[in-house]
Amino acid sequence: MLDATLTQQLKGYLVNIREPIELVASLGDDAKSGELGDLLAQIATLSDKIDLVHAEDARKPSFLIRRKGTELGVRFAGIPMGHEFTSLVLALLQVGGHPSKAAQELIEQVRNIEGDFSFETYFSLSCQNCPDVVQALNLMAVLNPNIRHVAIDGALFKDEVEGRKVMAVPTVYLNGEPFASGRMDLEQIVAKIDTGAEARAAEKIKNKDPFEVLIIGGGPAGAAAAIYTARKGIRVGVAAERFGGQVLDTMGIENFISVSHTEGPKLVAQLEQHVKDYDVDVMNLQRAEKLIPAKREGGLHEVVLANGASLKAKAVILSTGARWRQMNVPGEDEYRNKGVAYCPHCDGPLFKGKRVAVIGGGNSGVEAAIDLAGIVAHVTLIEFDSQLRADAVLQRKLASLPNVKILTSAMTTKVNGDGEKVSGLSYKDRNSGAEHDIALEGIFVQIGLVPNTEWLKDAVALTQRGEIEIDARGETSQPGIFAAGDCTTVPYKQIVIAMGAGSTAALSAFDYMIRLPEEERQAVAA
Template sequence: MLDATMTAQLSQYLENLREPVDLIASLDDSDKSRQTRELLEEISALHDMVSARFDGDDARRPSFAIRRANDPLREVRFAGLPMGHEFTSLVLALLWAGGHPPKVDADQLEQVRSLDGDFHFEMYFSLSCHNCPDVVQALTLMALENPRVSATLIEGGTFQQEVEDRDVMAVPATFLDGKPFYNGKMELAEILSRLDSGADAKAAEKLSAKEPFEVLVVGGGPAGVAASVYTARKGFRTGIAAERFGGQLNDTLGIENLPGTVYTEGPKLTSTLGEQVRENEVDLMNLAKGSKLLPAKEAGGLHRIELENGATLSARSLILSTGARWRPLGVPGEDEYRNKGVAYCPHCDGPLFKGKRIAVVGGGNSGVEAAIDLANIVGHVTLIEFEDKLRADEVLQAKLQSLGNVEILKSAQTTAVTGDGSRVTGLDYEDRKSGEQRHLDLEGVFVQIGLVPNTEWLKDSGLELSQYGEIIIDDHAATNLPGIFAAGDATTVPYKQIVTAMGEGSKAALSAFDYLIRTEAAEDIAQAA
């Protein structure tokens, strides 16, 4: 099961074990059970503090528990093989079960340990889902740190019938005590806030107590990270308030056009950016979503950002890099069937539609790439484009047209998503040339029609926005408000690309630096640095 590289890596990690770990498998005669046995035997052979047994009696087969040998109430269960994107989750589960301390904020760890109640989680993931590991790892940590929390992490491809019976049509999908808890990516802090009614208040109090920043970056994508690194290296006390650190990078897989990097993946690049932020001592405040901006002239000399959890942060200079999100279709049925057949992440949810008929709406690079990827998994793909020609790169169009299970509809306007009340059954569209109304029988609809800037919360702030909601900036990344700059996909800069965002973030940082040194005495800067 493990290749030479994975074996060497795992063997090295297991040297960090401090106490024994038991692997207890429940198996049957299937190939997946055979593979599970092989995997556990290979793991147990790598370290004498890891033992494997095959006499488990769990109903899900194959599955296996990773248990603290000295405290059998603390365990996490994997149903199916946690390989692919989840191999790291498996490694962390082994380390945490073996007493290796998790790299988690001490306050959050204490929250986990002090949860009052019994919580039984079941979570479905796919091996190609790059959003799933965060949820898998958060639930793993909770189960191993609190004996009143149990977590069963289920690979949907192995338990396809279970997925169908529970109407799981998008991952990650999390259930609590047998009932839907949340569908989508969640980090530990988000889970705790849903379980602990006082979590948001505690987080808000902690954030509000922070001293004013010299530079506060709002948004943690490529633009925000680039800005924070530049201002921190200039000696300014810098903070990042991010709704989701990494932004759209978390939803991006193959990246092949970043100069100096032949190939990387979004989650990996996010991790690298996080290391760079920490290395430069930037104060990263994740899961911090802005709700109101009060410019300095209205807030007593410092710009103030109010967050959704009630916290308030202040700064001498702001760099807004809030990014963008997938644009919805805005048609009847879309919201009703979201995560019930309407999806936005082909990499995450594609495996759940194996052998089925689906549509991809959008003929740009994202839409065509999604159609190509999905054609290798699903039974049939219909690509729907509003214009009379596709907008994707020629090389992508050629690849798409070479596939035998793909149909391309141009000059087609999607008018509705249809369903039976519980899941998608089709899509209505208008032929824009003939005016004829038509219907497709489908089991899934993937929406890939562009982006919407995350700027709604800025509309009453006095900040100038374009007709599309983008922050209007000049050649120096300055907004119409003194001391407030902006960068990335949320702005009027064309070409929404990672490299563009990084460059614009750097420019905004240099402009903020110039603004700060011209509005504060040099000796004060030296003391602050």
């Protein structure tokens, strides 16, 4: 299962195991059980602190990683390769006593959670969002004996997936009931089950002194702004609903200058570490709901958070990014994660052998259709415009695929379903006005982004599309309030451009600060 290079790398990691562990295999007579058995046998040879034993479990193939002489462990149902190989390595190390790199405060919070929690996570090996969830829940199971976790490859346990109507990954069940779907990190999961976490966070924020510069949003623009601001010796805070933002959901990044290829989660981890290299107060999982501009230049701006707390600052940088644009048609909300999806890389494998549609004829839509064509039975690509807008090379590739149909001048009007899952969609031919229905099982929406600026409607000037109006310096219509990234009027929504815009906004905020009367600056800097 493991090639020579991977075997050597894994052997190097396993020297960090402190406590003996067992790989408790539950195998059947099928081919996948044979593959898993070979993998576990190979791993067991790489460390004298790993033993391979066998025991029956309801799921086959599966295996438990258990610390010897204890009940501490985590289970994988399936073969954790692909994106989940890192989850396997971390599980081996953490069950084996190697300490986590998670913040100590967060580790103690997990250890102190009371109650009984049995988690099940359905993942796919091609999902770049799944490892965050699997790794977070595995760590929680290692830290707290009241928490158990099994990670399940949906492709190998189709009966469970169909029985529970799982149509998106990662999907998490808690004590047999749906808990969450989509990317979550450790901090988010803990906040969801630790009922007092939000109140404690709000109280902590209420006691913070005003910042010199406050950044709202933790994507590439916000991270760049934080680094540039902190390097100027300014007291800076970052409040982010989800540090990393939309980049976390990006599979492959090949146009980040000087880096030929990376992936969104990896880039976000590097951004977060770079920010932490400086004295930046990062407040994650904090959603801003209202901006109250200062009544006079040099006064304090106020940002009201969803938890009721407020943050104040002399200067504010808005970098709230954007989110997937929805079709806004009947049935879309009702069948989200029940056939309506937004990530072909994550959820595509769940539609193997089925019929799907891709909405959108730009690069994202055409790339999604090409990827899905190799998995599903048939793809219908639906484009509102009279022609596709994707690059010519992508269009040629799409046209060469035998199981793809392209519909242009088509407006999706409704998502159809049986009450539990998608059964098709309706569209209108914009040339003839005729209405048509398509029978299918999945719909992947790829029609661009919408800025996260609804909460700013009465605070700064916005365009009709909701973008924050800025000048070349990143200044908004309000003195002392700046903006950067995909939430602004900058024409091209690219990671590298967002970083540059964040840097520009930070330098402009610094310039604004140093031009304030000394008594104004000292009032907050002290």
